[in-house]
Amino acid sequence: MNENKNLYVISYDISKDRTRNKVSKVLEGFGQRVQYSLFECRLNNTQLQTIKMKLLKLIDNKEDSIIIYKLTPEAQRFIEYLGIKKNYKEDIFYV
Template identity: 55%
Template sequence: MFTIISYDIVNDKRRTKVMKLLKGYGQRVQYSVFECQLNPTELINLTRQLLALIDRNTDSIRCYRLDADAVQRIAIYGIGRVTTEPTHWLV
């Protein structure tokens, strides 16, 4: 399912680790926003890894799961486009 993940991490080292982790799952579309195509298992695995990296008292991660109809209603003003290609293939 199309998933938008945003984060606000106060510590530089943790923020870099979160960013590198998310690069393996999706496309960075803004400084702290990623678009990902995740199946339920991938979401569970990613969530576990993110929770292990952040400080829940100071950091914030938001995951927005969008169905196909909601993705069609995304409006982008200025440069950019909705990420529609998978970020990885299983061969």
């Protein structure tokens, strides 16, 4: 089954260094870092559910925060970059 992939922007605010590093490693397996605590990920529905489960196992729900934004094709047209634009590498395969 070839599911369409959507663009998600995932940001996090994690209090503990060790947890923050683990969250970062999970996200690196699904997308690319575009800012220190901000990732762009192209995910199908299965990958989205997988990433959510992995992240929920790592964070402290009372201290940490992860926000997942789904960007529709319409919304993606309005993305603006100031300064250096970090291109999303479409040819990279993420697990």
